[in-house]
Amino acid sequence: MTVDPARYAGRLDRAARDASPLPQPDAGPDITTAYQVQRALIARRVARGERIVGTKLGFTSRAKMRQMGVADLICGVLTDAMQLPDGGTVELAGLIQPRVEPELAYLLRSGIPAGVSPSGLWGCVAAVAPALEIIDSRYRDFRFALPDVIADNTSASGFVIGPWRPPDMDQRALGVVLEVDGWPVQIGSSGAILGDPARALAAAGRMAAAVGVELAAGSVLLAGAATAAEPLRAGSTVRAVVEAVGTVLLRVGGIAG
Ligand code: OOG
Ligand code: MG
Numbered sequence: 001m002t003v004d005p006a007r008y009a010g011r012l013d014r015a016a017r018d019a020s021p022l023p024q025p026d027a028g029p030d031i032t033t034a035y036q037v038q039r040a041l042i043a044r045r046v047a048r049g050e051r052i053v054g055t056k057l058g059f060t061s062r063a064k065m066r067q068m069g070v071a072d073l074i075c076g077v078l079t080d081a082m083q084l085p086d087g088g089t090v091e092l093a094g095l096i097q098p099r100v101e102p103e104l105a106y107l108l109r110s111g112i113p114a115g116v117s118p119s120g121l122w123g124c125v126a127a128v129a130p131a132l133e134i135i136d137s138r139y140r141d142f143r144f145a146l147p148d149v150i151a152d153n154t155s156a157s158g159f160v161i162g163p164w165r166p167p168d169m170d171q172r173a174l175g176v177v178l179e180v181d182g183w184p185v186q187i188g189s190s191g192a193i194l195g196d197p198a199r200a201l202a203a204a205g206r207m208a209a210a211v212g213v214e215l216a217a218g219s220v221l222l223a224g225a226a227t228a229a230e231p232l233r234a235g236s237t238v239r240a241v242v243e244a245v246g247t248v249l250l251r252v253g254g255i256a257g
Pocket of ligand 1: 224225
């Protein structure tokens, strides 16, 4: 199937705005075309006044690959309209099938050069914070092949960042807990992120160069979920706790049912 990136982006954009999912494409785009669709999708948001504030990686942990049935790193774009304040409330109306996952966020001091040395890597990072990502596939039932989810801006929908702090702790094996209403529902380790989140930073440098995404100074990088994602439920409170890094909180609007 030949895919017209602008038309495909228009369909994905409308699906998100109408909160009405698309059926799985019979034969989606190839990976290169999928990133063109993603760029066209972001261009529509920018044309509406949204500002690009960061980049996200997806499928950096086995837990996520297993949950979604795919096995390759992907990257997407974050805009200011997707960000919620720490402790803020997300409304479910307007979303299709939102899920939440615990992440580490990095504040970039500079771009990450492709092939940067491990010691040079941390020089590109100003701060680290606990984060929650809200994902919401525009494909029915969260079912897609890899190019489809790339086109859909890697299911990006929202994100919350906790307090920033200097990235001076050893980040290879920090406990990560996703809590809903005080109960731990997913437990993992920062080591689940490619064995060491530093590898996610290096991968972001490589991927950004390969797919033409800019890792700007002052922008945010979400390194990818350390655990599987959980459905967002009305009236609940979600918290991510990352050992030695901190906690971040999200409230879900509506009444628990
Ligand atoms: C794609 C997004 C993956 C992550 O952290 O691995 C992602 C999806 O699960 O629909 O954001
Ligand atoms: Mg994620």
